[in-house]
Amino acid sequence: MNERELLMIPGPIEFDPAVIRAMTVHLPGHMAPDFIQVFGRALDGLKQVFLAPEDSQPFVVAGSGTLAMDMAAANLIEPGDRALVVNTGFFSDRFAAICARYGATVDQLTAELGDVVPMEQIADSLARHKYKLVTVTHVDTSTGVRMDVSELGRIARQNGALSVVDGVCATAGEEFRQAGWDIDIYLTASQKAVGVPPGLALLVASRQALEAFQARKTPVANYYADWANWLPIMQAYQARRPSYFATPAVNLVAALDVSVGQILAEGMEARFRRHQVISDAFKAAITALELKQVPVRPEIAANTLTAIYYPDGVDAGLLGRIRKHGVVVAGGLHPRIRDRYFRVGHMGVVSASDVLATVGAIERALAESGYALKEGDGLAAAQSILTAL
Ligand SMILES: *Cc1c(COP(=O)(O)O)cnc(C)c1O
Secondary structure (H helix, E strand, O other), rough: OOOOOOOOOOOOOOOHHHHHHHOOOOOOOOOOHHHHHHHHHHHHHHHHHOOOOOOOOEEEEEOOOOOOOHHHHHHHOOOOOOOEEOOOOOOHHHHHHHHHHHOEEEEEEEEOOOOOOOOOHHHHHHHHHHOOOOEEEEEEOOEEEEEOOOHHHHHHHHOOOOOEEOOOOOOOOOOOOOOOEEEEEEEEEEHHHHHHHHEEOOOOOHHHHHHHHHHHHHOOOOOOOHHHHHHHHHHHHHHOOOOOOOOOOOHHHHHHHHHHHHHHHHHHHHHHHHHHHHHHHHHHHHHHHOEEEEOOOOHEEOEEEEEEEOOOOOOOHHHHHHOOOEEEEEEOOOOOHHHHHHHHHHHHHOOOOHHHHHHHHHHHHHOOOOOOOOOOOHHHHHHHHOOOO
16 A cells, blocks of 8 residues: 555545544553543544434444444344334345344335435324334435435434434534434444544443433343443543443543544634535545536535546546555445446545545546546636635
């Protein structure tokens, strides 16, 4: 790997040097007073990043985003419960499989490729059956589509269901207000917009979600993910007391503490806005180059990544050419169009210069692929918007 390559994929992302340095600091162990402070602060900070209610409970556990999904389903679902999965693509399929694994009867509302499921349709389904929970993928990493979840929590509560939002490709980049929007579970992983190397599952549960867990009649069918094991540990670290269930990833937690500090120093509102401007600028460049995006309408396109169809005559060979110009972008993920599009992540520490470098590399690679364009059109379109930063 060329260390001067710019990583512009939808996770893992580029990391701030201070976050990486935090991982190399000597930590005596998970019971050491210094580490207890670090973990406690990271947990408190995470609630602020999620704009979560005061009485919500954060969980930080070694694992990836899939573990966070697993943890939500394992702790909330009992065999025979009904779950509604709003399906926008690849990771919604995964959530449906996870819910089924814990014994739920799973109904799915599946969006057209590149589209969202309208909230009225979700409300309709929730009113028709008694669901234990509804899951939504906030930003669908396979299509670049963002679901507006601002009404989801209220609608779910009105119908006696818990709302679970997979924010793995959104959290700390897209606007999200767990308290204001009454969302019961918001979950993510360290390596996406939170800006920490892979290895931590991050989740904040509402009081209502914890009550549903406490009211279970059957034990959680996953030993490692069981909140009965983790709740006392998280509460101990929040109270700045040592505790042990399974060894935390101390170096990653130290990195999380630094990254959360940086995120809160920028401020959530400023951070949401920066992601919006960066995304608008990049998408303006893509449009200026006359490339088509996977989301079927601009207003449902995510701010954290862009999914772009290859133009006629260009194939996945484009990715290697972009890389020769120093920028790494990602191939397709959605099984139905995997070879027809590519994805560019722009979240976390991403800057205006990163956008320009990426657009420049894409323009040159397109020209080398035989695509007729005027080099510089994309850059000019991006520049005109980036001045807002
Ligand atoms: C990346 C991603 C996941 C899976 O996260 P892992 O850390 O790879 O397990 C789940 N959901 C979404 C929306 C993602 O983008």
